[in-house]
Amino acid sequence: MGQTVAALVGSGGYAEVVLTDAAAASPLSDKLDLRTAATLPAVHAQIHEVGRLRVGE
Structure with missing residues (x-):
């Protein structure tokens, strides 16, 4: 598997595997x-x- x-x-969203746009995904720390x-x-x-809320708030 990958990252x-x-x-x-x-x-x-509760499935073990889903397909989504890469822009919607954020890598997680181990x-x-x-x-x-x-x-x-x-x-x-x-x-x-x-x-x-926006950046800086």
């Missing part, structure tokens, strides 16, 4: 366990979309 990544996907890593895309989306 472990996290991404928000349109559907099938230091993160998968349970923690799985929360990152959703938290990122909440901060930027719901909280409307």
